[in-house]
Amino acid sequence: MPDAPLLAAALGVVVGALLTVALVVARRFALASRDLGSDAERATHRTLHLAAAAAAALRGGRDEPDPARAARHLRALLSADAVAIVDAGADRVSLDGPEELASSARRIAARVRESGRRQVFSMPEGDAVGAPIVVDGQVWGAVVAFAGAARGPLVRATGDVAQWCAAQLELADLDASRAALAEAELRALRAQISPHFIYNALTAIASFISTDPPRARDLVLEFADFTRYSFRRQGEFTTLAEELRSVHSYLELERARFGDRLSVRLRIAPETLATVIPFLSVQPLVENAVRHGLEPGERGGVLTVTATDDGTHTEVVVDDDGVGMDPVELAALLDLDAPSTHVGLRNVDTRLRQLYGPGGGLVVETNVGAGTSVRLRVPKSQPRHETARG
The missing domain is CATH 1.20.5 (Single alpha-helices involved in coiled-coils or other helix-helix interfaces)
Known part of the structure; x- marks a missing residue:
């Protein structure tokens, strides 16, 4: 062809x-x-992914965890036929697997709670491994893994998973404790809004009722704005703009009392106003400057509030040219164990250090007769900190 x-x-x-x-x-x-990646790398990645997913479910704490979702991830992590997380105290069973295993999981958890140690159980439908979840020395509950045959790796892994669950619950409790501490510190700051200040503010307002009614009305509104902001309950953070509005209301009330003896200067860079700051972190510094810096002097003085942007941080400085104080006394008042009338200053310093590290506290410069300068710096980017408007 x-x-x-x-x-x-x-x-x-x-x-x-x-x-x-x-x-x-x-x-x-x-x-x-x-x-x-290699098989080992992929296995490691899968294990970490499942552990992270289960951690997110458990970090609601002992009171509000999501054990059902955690059990699903732990079942995949252990490669078990079924996994249950049993809250022994409340007798709750969160099971990922056949529903008929729930009663067995409850009985196993009760046995584990009594013994306080890991155990292997043989049942007609297969084996089960129960391991206690021990939180703060008490058995909170148990992890129960079901399999056709409970081999050594599964037994050891179930015990390790129970310990890991306990660690997550303890971390969640720690987060809750920190939140409670922050709330307590805010209550302490609110308590510094003394009856003496309220009395003085209302007396100043009353003095204008007959002589200058429009001024008295404006001061009543300033007092309402100040107290509404100071006693709001939403969130640990606010914006610098919102905090400065409260500072303005406070200073208007104090100027009504001091008259010409109190001069106020605000030097605020507009780009700093949106910065997220801890709630009640600037206002106590201003109040401290008025009460302890300017009020003791016969002539009063000048209070200056400055906010600048250095690129990564916002810096706020509260200056007064009042009586000042001995640097040794300053060190003592910032000591948490020492009694002090400057509780607001100490409280703000403590909160800043908790949030931003040991170097994130207040920087105070003062001397007798030389006035006082208090500076705080907060990062401009704080994605984990949300503001709540009151």
Whole structure:
């Protein structure tokens, strides 16, 4: 056949093209597999992913965890037929697996709670491993893993998972304790809004009722705004703009009392106003400057509030040219164990250090007769801290 050589050549071209395509596909598949990592690396990644997912479910704490979702991830982590998390105190069973295993999980958890140690149980439908979840020295509950045969790796892994669950619950309790401490510190700051200040503010307002009724009305509104902001209950954070509005109301009330003896200067860079700051962190510094810096002096003085942007942080400085104080006394008043009338200053310093580290506290410069300068710096980016408007 005269066309046979042409057909053979064409067939060779097609086969060559197919081989080339196959090699390209194989190479890409190999590269993709290599990008995903080795089998060991993929197994590690999967384990970490499941552990992180289960941690998020448990970090609601002992009072409000989500054990049902955690059990689903732990079942995959242990490669078990079913996994249950049993709150032994409330007798709650969160099971990922056949529903008929719930009663068995409850009985196993009761046995584990009595013994306080990991145990293996044989049942008609297979084996089960129960391990106690011990939080603060008390058995909170148990992890129960079901499998056809409870081999050594599953037994050890179930005990490790129970210990890991206990750690997550303890961390959640620690987070709750920190939140409670922050709330207590805010209550302490609110308590510094003394009856003496309220009395003085209302007396100043009353003095204008007959002589200057419009001024008295404005001061009543300032007093309402100040107290509404100071006693709001939403959130541990606010914006600098909101805090400065409260500072303005406070200073208007104090100026009504001091008259010409109190001068106020505000130097606020507009770009700093949106900065998220701890609630009641600037206002106590201003109040401290008025009460302890300017009020003791006969002539009063000048209070200056400055806010600047240095790129990564917002810096707020509260200056007064009042009586000042001895630096040794300053060190004592910032000592948590020492009694002090400057509780607001100490409280703000403590909260800042808890939030931003040991170097994030107040910087105070003062001396007798030389006034006082108090500076705080907060990061401009704080994605974990939300504001709540009151």
